[in-house]
Amino acid sequence: MHVVVTGASSGIGEAIAREYGKRGAKLTLVARRRELLDRLASEVGTERTNVVQADLANPANVNAWVDEAEQKLGPIDVLVNNAGVQIVKSATATTWEEAERLLLLDLHTPLKLTHHVLKRMLERKRGTIVDVASVAAIAPTPGMFFYNAAKGGLAAASEGLRAEVKDHGVHVVTVYPGPVKSAMEEAGRAAYEDTPASRYTPTGSPDVLARLIAEAVEKKRPRVVYPRLYFLVRHFPNATRWALDTLTPPLKRLPK
Template sequence: MHVVVTGASSGIGEAIAREYLSRGAAVTLIARRRQLLEAIAAAAPAGRTYVLDRDLSDPAAAPAVLAAAEAALGPIDVLINNAGVQIVAPTSTTDPEAGARLLLLDLHTPLRLTQAALPAMIERGAGTIVDIASVAGLAPTPGMYYYNAAKAGLGAASEGLRGELRPYGVHVVTVYPGPVESAMEAAARERYESSGTVDRLPTGKPAILARMIADAVESRRPRVIYPWVYRLTRHFPNLTRWLTDAMTPRLRGAPPPRG
């Protein structure tokens, strides 16, 4: 089995890469920080990894990584669209160019990579696309304007693709992580004023999420929402949107409220 993981150098992507290596798969590791990718590859048996240090923020250029991965490790069985960045800041002062770059990496690149991977998967009648969206796409978080848009878009695209591909034997797993320990999650937490709510948010472990994703791919389940309490965002969207709206603390540095 050949698994391609974007954003494999840290956090959730690193955990997914390690999980698949432990299951005996061949893994293509893609991200910008080559040293981190090589450290993961060094711990794997020879010939089972391929390291590609690439910036994926240009969606038109991104599909070239798939051709390189196939040339190195053979046909792609699982494409995991995981690479992403986050902006947590007052919307009125967010640099729109930074927002546009986020949309390219977090939304356009996964869609382009998926489109590029599909013809070969459809031809073989097998393969899985895994999209790492976010609970922020289901219950959008105040202070994450562009990120909410990107993750809601990716989640919707991913959910709709599943039915389209069913007749061809190609599967889609849509993943909605709530807070999961990583550099991104720690940085986001820092951006909000301290509050009992944020300090007590149930927070997951990347290794557990990675295991759940690999299991979902194997048993062809449609989606993963982790930690489990965030499944409420799917089943009770109105309630959880109201709660998220009401309980998210103020951003540090936000303009003072009026009145």
């Protein structure tokens, strides 16, 4: 099985790569930081691992590496659209350059890559697309104006695509992580003022999330919501909306 993981150099992407490495999959790891990818490849097994250094926020790089990856390791069986960035600051404090890069990487890139790889999966009548969205796609969080928009768009596209391709041998898994321990999560949390609500927010492990994703692919489950408590977000959106509006800590004031 050939598994592609974008944003594989750290955090959730790294955990997914390690999980599939333990399962004996052939891996294509895609990210900007070559040294981290090389280290990860050496740990999961370079003989079955292909490393691609690419800035996926650049549209020219999004699928330029796919043909070579398939020549090395065979057709892509599982595409994990995980690469992304998060901006936690007020909408007006965000520069348009920052916003555009986020929208390109978090929304444009997974859609373009899926569009390219999906055609080949449909021809073979097999394959899985995994879209790592966010609970922010269901319950938008104050202070994440552009991130909410990107993850909401990805989740909507992912959920709709599942029904479109389910009778053609291709499965789609939509992943809704809440806070999961990583450098990005720590930076996001640090942007808010410290309150009791922020201190006791349920936070998950990237290793557990990676295992749940692999199981969802194997058992053809439609979605993963993790930590598990966040299933309430999907089923009680109005209550969640009230809680977020009421309990989300204020953003820290930027230094002048």
